[in-house]
Each structure stands twice: as structure tokens, then as C-alpha cells.
Amino acid sequence: xxxxxxxxxxxxxxxxxxxxxxxxxxxxxxxxxxxxxxxxxxxxxxxxxxxxxxxxxxxxxxxxxxxxxxxxxxxxxxxxxxxxxxxxxxxxxxxxxxxxxxxxxxxxxxxxxxxxxxxxxxxxxxxxxxxxxx
Amino acid sequence: xxxxxxxxxxxxxxxxxxxxxxxxxxxxxxxxxxxxxxxxxxxxxxxxxxxxxxxxxxxxxxxxxxxxxxxxxxxxxxxxxxxxxxxxxxxxxxxxxxxxxxxxxxxxxxxxxxxxxxxxxxxxxxxxxxxx
Numbered sequence: 001x002x003x004x005x006x007x008x009x010x011x012x013x014x015x016x017x018x019x020x021x022x023x024x025x026x027x028x029x030x031x032x033x034x035x036x037x038x039x040x041x042x043x044x045x046x047x048x049x050x051x052x053x054x055x056x057x058x059x060x061x062x063x064x065x066x067x068x069x070x071x072x073x074x075x076x077x078x079x080x081x082x083x084x085x086x087x088x089x090x091x092x093x094x095x096x097x098x099x100x101x102x103x104x105x106x107x108x109x110x111x112x113x114x115x116x117x118x119x120x121x122x123x124x125x126x127x128x129x130x131x132x133x134x
Numbered sequence: 135x136x137x138x139x140x141x142x143x144x145x146x147x148x149x150x151x152x153x154x155x156x157x158x159x160x161x162x163x164x165x166x167x168x169x170x171x172x173x174x175x176x177x178x179x180x181x182x183x184x185x186x187x188x189x190x191x192x193x194x195x196x197x198x199x200x201x202x203x204x205x206x207x208x209x210x211x212x213x214x215x216x217x218x219x220x221x222x223x224x225x226x227x228x229x230x231x232x233x234x235x236x237x238x239x240x241x242x243x244x245x246x247x248x249x250x251x252x253x254x255x256x257x258x259x260x261x262x263x264x265x266x
Contacts, residue, residue, distance in 0.1 A: 021154060040226065042188050043227060
């Protein structure tokens, strides 16, 4: 698997969430994804960017355009240095939230992705990585 | 401050969301709409989301809140024009917008609001809500 292109974006304000959506849309169009797949990864990115801001206190997104053989995809890595998630299993449950959200962000973005990885350490931060193949 | 315009047409309020809303703008719309329902005594609210290319959980929650708040304020809300890709994604995300009335387009949405109003107008003593 090779990374064809990459870019880092800050997630510090609500406007950055909008920028993330727009960038992921552009990259998914460039990757040749069909509309439903574009919509899924943009929606997942919106959820995860909001989590990075609301729960992680801000962070960044690493956008990567991937190719593996003939298939192409997008990998999004959201990193924050916030409080971390003590119980990942609980955090991935539908409807569970530690804040005021609906609790669909993490579990929902997992469903909207082909690959999903999460690492979190209390006091250090959280990294969520999703991939969607064309 | 940036705002989504709310138009009044007879006893209905019309909102067309044409921009990629940041979260605070969505909250402002929610507040503005409830204020406007009370000010105008509107009986219906139509929200056109045909220009939205995603609905995430935050926007989903806003649509649910607007529907619930308007109902409490004696107005019916209809959300119209959702794109097919948005509907597919929303359901996969885990949201089915419970309590939010939807219609395929503005015309059908307006028909629902008019029908609701007529129904309520003709059956003043009937407390049955117009929902299914």
C-alpha cells in the first residue's frame, strides 16, 4: 500500500469542522468515489472532527490518499491530546455519550468506514483512524 | 452575525439551508425559528435541506429539536428534499430522525402543512394530533 498524497489540517474551531468536511469531499471526488461513498466518508469525518474538538479539546487531521494495487482509498487520522477515553468498548456503543451529544459519532463513523482503528490513553490523548476504499 | 434566513408565507415559515452550517449557526437557526414561531403564531414550518450534501448527528439532532420544539409551540415541522445519498448515510450512521416529519419536496411538504392546518381548523374540538 502506498500513500499518494497527504495533508495535515488543524481542528481548533467549529469552522475547522466545516473545512475538514470540504477537504474530505474534494479528496473523495479526486479519488473517484461515487456520491454515496463520498457522503459516507464526509459524514464520518464530520463526526470525528467534532469529537476531536469537543472531547479532545482540539487536534488535527491527517488526510491521506492511498493506493493498493488497483484500488484507491482515503485514510483519515484524527489525533487529539485531550483526556483520552477510559473505556473504549463503552465509547463505541450506540447512544453512549460522555458529553451532550447523541452518542452516535464514534459508533456511526465506524459503520460508515471500511476500516476503523482507535487508540486512546487516559491523560495522553486519542487517535482515530478510518479508511474508506473506492 | 451570520444567520439562515427565515421567510414567512401566510401562516407558515420557510427555511432553505443553502450553506454548509457550522454548529453554532445550526443552534442559532434553532433559536431563531422557535422565536419566530411564537412571534408570528405560525402553524407550520418547512425546512428545505435539498442543498445539504451531508446530515451528520449534530444536524440530525437540530432537526429533531426543531420538530419537537415547534410541536410544543403548536406548529408542525416538515423537513423536505433530503438527497438519497444523505438518507442512506444517515440511516447507516444510526439516525432515522424519529419524530421528524419528512416529504420528498417542497410541494409535498407544503401540502402536508396545508392539510394539517385544514384538519385542525375544521375539527377544533378534536385533540387528535395530525401525526400518524
